[in-house]
Amino acid sequence: MPLAELPAVRINYLQMPAEDEAPAPEDVVMVHGLATNMAFWYGGLAPVLTRFARVTIYDLRGHGHSSMPPSGYSPVEMAEDLRLLLDHLGIESAHMVAHSFGGMVAVIFALSHPERVKSLVLADVRLRPVQPRLRLRQWRFAPRWHEALAEAGVTLDDDHPDSGILLLTELARLTVERPDDARRLNETFFGAEGRLGTRTARRWLNMLETTSAFGEITGPGPDFHRDDLKRLTQPILALVGEHSIAKASARVLKRECPNCVLRVIPGAGHFFPLSRRQLFARLCLRFYAAQAGWRPELGTRH
Amino acid sequence: MDLAKVQELVFEVVAGLVADWDLDAEIGATTRLVANLEFESIDIIQMVVAFEERLQRRNLGFEKLLMVDGRYVDDLSLGQIAAFLHQRLAVAA
Numbered sequence: 001m002p003l004a005e006l007p008a009v010r011i012n013y014l015q016m017p018a019e020d021e022a023p024a025p026e027d028v029v030m031v032h033g034l035a036t037n038m039a040f041w042y043g044g045l046a047p048v049l050t051r052f053a054r055v056t057i058y059d060l061r062g063h064g065h066s067s068m069p070p071s072g073y074s075p076v077e078m079a080e081d082l083r084l085l086l087d088h089l090g091i092e093s094a095h096m097v098a099h100s101f102g103g104m105v106a107v108i109f110a111l112s113h114p115e116r117v118k119s120l121v122l123a124d125v126r127l128r129p130v131q132p133r134l135r136l137r138q139w140r141f142a143p144r145w146h147e148a149l150a151e152a153g154v155t156l157d158d159d160h161p162d163s164g165i166l167l168l169t170e171l172a173r174l175t176v177e178r179p180d181d182a183r184r185l186n187e188t189f190f191g192a193e194g195r196l197g198t199r200t201a202r203r204w205l206n207m208l209e210t211t212s213a214f215g216e217i218t219g220p221g222p223d224f225h226r227d228d229l230k231r232l233t234q235p236i237l238a239l240v241g242e243h244s245i246a247k248a249s250a251r252v253l254k255r256e257c258p259n260c261v262l263r264v265i266p267g268a269g270h271f272f273p274l275s276r277r278q279l280f281a282r283l284c285l286r287f288y289a290a291q292a293g294w295r296p297e298l299g300t301r302h
Numbered sequence: 303m304d305l306a307k308v309q310e311l312v313f314e315v316v317a318g319l320v321a322d323w324d325l326d327a328e329i330g331a332t333t334r335l336v337a338n339l340e341f342e343s344i345d346i347i348q349m350v351v352a353f354e355e356r357l358q359r360r361n362l363g364f365e366k367l368l369m370v371d372g373r374y375v376d377d378l379s380l381g382q383i384a385a386f387l388h389q390r391l392a393v394a395a
Contacts, residue, residue, distance in 0.1 A: 017360060039342070042343065
């Protein structure tokens, strides 16, 4: 797969051409969350969007087949990776789709380079300036999770302000050390499609152990202020799972951003882009259809 | 391209991908991507891109093989992949 040699990192990416091969297609760039990679999009929304756009998916630094430098993992630095990647690919502006931590990267990029972002789809994004602490203890499903974790012999500090990342790390460790237990737990928490692969889990652990990623990802910030969100004037589709812990961020996006539409995915948790692929694709297509010049149902651009 | 040649291509591409993975599995028609070769979803992307490069073809339509009812299939044998590729190439010819 192609690699972009950027000054401080090598980024693995893939471009999927638009089906109609228009000379100047719209561009969609998709940003995945933590402990996953570009495959998060490949089997779901990415091929759907090629009906009317060239789609670029890539691995964040330290993830997938991108390189793992010793530092540079804050969302601000990853937004700079995104800028450099777009420069490398000659993409002047694009529609951004992002999930989870990828949403922080996309929002920071949009605040820094508003002229380069035509629209934003933000799927289950926790905005740190809005939700600086995310304690799983406060979540209504916490007791059920605790029970399942205890059965697997996993202790989790669910009062930690980043206990979601701690949970991900414990699941990764379990995936490497006791794959059968991990499979059962992953399916309980995320559904069959949210589970970690062994090498992906190993890479996540390796990144946390050998780089400054944890401190930088969970760093004090603030990466931006809540008021800055008012400057995001692009069309925004904020999607959030009904059972997600990121709902507060989605509500603030709706309140602060002048052109934001909020949709709650009924019965869904954090990983609805995987578990509710078809609904997710349908909502995104409707969002794009509502924007001037986009007629995705017809597979054409006007 | 006949089925035997497509199979040969599939085996060669997959063998190249897993060359440094320290696996004992043999490469053959019944070899399964996940169960035998420990493939993860990103490896599947790499495999599809490798086929596209070798065949000088884009949009081979792999999603039709990889996705059923909007979900990834659990596993695939190299024989299934070869048969699918053979069919796609025949349709395009």
